[in-house]
Amino acid sequence: MDPTLIVNHWLDQLQSAGCRVTAPRRAIVELMAGSPRALGPIEVYDLGRAEHPGLGLVTVYRTLEKLEELGLVERVHLPDGCHRYLRTADGHQHLLLCTSCGLVQPFAGDDLEPLTGKVASDTGFAINEHWLQLFGTCPNCRKPISTLSES
Amino acid sequence: MDPTLIVNHWLDQLQSAGCRVTAPRRAIVELMAGSPRALGPIEVYDLGRAEHPGLGLVTVYRTLEKLEELGLVERVHLPDGCHRYLRTADGHQHLLLCTSCGLVQPFAGDDLEPLTGKVASDTGFAINEHWLQLFGTCPNCRKPISTLSES
DNA sequence: TCTTGTATTGAAAATGATTTTCAATTACAA
């Protein structure tokens, strides 16, 4: 989908929720809708000030919180720190993350039903949610050293 | 395994790593080795002072870090905050957590090979780690209200 | 277009979690 359309869709969603469309929010939405990586508040703040110099960190926190409420972004947990945000993928998906550059590639097609069913009957738990994340190295980061000068 | 033996095993591990066995460390080890729930630093601090009144929060942080280095405890990520620690289970296991009381039940037997293989060939990633966590309600927390007075 | 009410903003302060510093203490090898 055209990046501009996604941004407008997000802004529409905000407006439908009773929010106003402002310059700081637009800057944050453009960033989050366009990033293939999960970003933390400070990163959004730093990148966002390129677009909107007066942007405040408080506004970043507030906007990310609102985008999360609307389901447009979601929190991603990483081995080091948590509290990073990523645009939400369509449908039931999980994440594959590059431990070298941070690239996130959503994937679908996990069928955990047999496993959760077995675990539920073994333990007596009622299972109602699952987290699954794969970690590895993306094609780009696997390039041999000789080709690194191309970046 | 006998709880006392586990505690001694952990203390031996610490000593083998060149650490000294001290009263504060013993208190923290007893707590962590015995807890079926993941505990945060403040919880360890509060519970630990029952055993060792002068215990400092700094020592809790330092000891948890060391136990994690030794692989005796590991960090658990939760929907709300992260940074909780849990004794490490034997072998390749994942966690099933009760969202009501915090009880953690490790489980084994996941076979993600087919999935990771497919995702790897679809995306070109080299996959070398996976996180899997199940969330639900434990048998105890599922008890009807009428029996709650028994607790 | 202009007015107006209210949501929004960002600076600053407050809070909370974690880390660093450091002098006193303590484990344990010799």
Place this chain on the structure above:
DNA sequence: TTGTAATTGAAAATCATTTTCAATACAAGA
């Protein structure tokens, strides 16, 4: 028992997040 280096905990420093609040700006309606 002694010497020494590791450890401890109070206090301060740092870092992340939240709260407060006066000024600003969006957008609905005149």
